[in-house]
Amino acid sequence: MLKMKRIQQIKEYILKNQSVSLNDLVETFDVSKNTIRRDVQKLVNEGHIQKVYGGVAANHAKLEAFQDRQIRNQAQKRLIAREAASLVKDGDVIFIDSGTTTLELIHFIHNKQVTVVTNNVDFIVQAMPYKQLQVISTGGQLERKTKSFSNYSIAEEFNLYNFDKVFMASTGVSISNGVTNSSPVETSMKELVVKKGRDVFLLVDHTKFDKYAMVTYCGLDEIDYLITDDPLNTQYVNFIEQNHIKLIVATDKE
Incomplete structure (x- = not known):
């Protein structure tokens, strides 16, 4: 070799x-x-x-390339995405964040009549064959390592959107540091999306908890739905109940 x-x-x-x-x-x-x-x-x-x-x-102290993250816990990520997609309805306007877990949504919403706004380059490419998906790219600067677009001037445009559901990714999640991300250039977009979403979904597998990255883009208490693949400890369960967050643990039902 x-x-x-x-x-x-x-x-x-x-x-x-x-x-x-x-x-x-x-x-x-x-x-x-x-x-x-x-x-x-x-x-x-x-x-x-x-x-x-x-x-x-x-x-995990540095920002990993998209393809490196994609191969890790892929089965769990797909289970999480399946649960999230089951809550998407025809006619919804949704935002799909950059990330390997959020990318898996394409496998479960491709036959739905929805409008998707996204900065996720791979999602845009994979959505090409599915004409019923109306896909709107955020545009901006291409971030090759995360396969995403970043756009510092997106605020005015995003203020025009009212998202029924936003599906967010994270590098690390904790009660003290909230929902964090390794890419500062994406932070302003993520902050705005969370504010514009009627329902905010956080899609993270069990390896993301009690970790944090460079920047926090929202507090954990700003999330409406937390979808993961493993039961959480008592501290998180208590926090989730106190803040009226809906916890969904994805399991292999088949």
């Missing part, structure tokens, strides 16, 4: 599993421990992973 291809596969394997031992990498990729150490050091130097006791782990 070519070195660069192997290193890419090692990175994907670590991101998918979150943390692994060096022995696991040696066995999986059938190379010597010295080779694994060199490959791992390259990924550490690039900021993709970090060394931990007994092995290595994904580094």
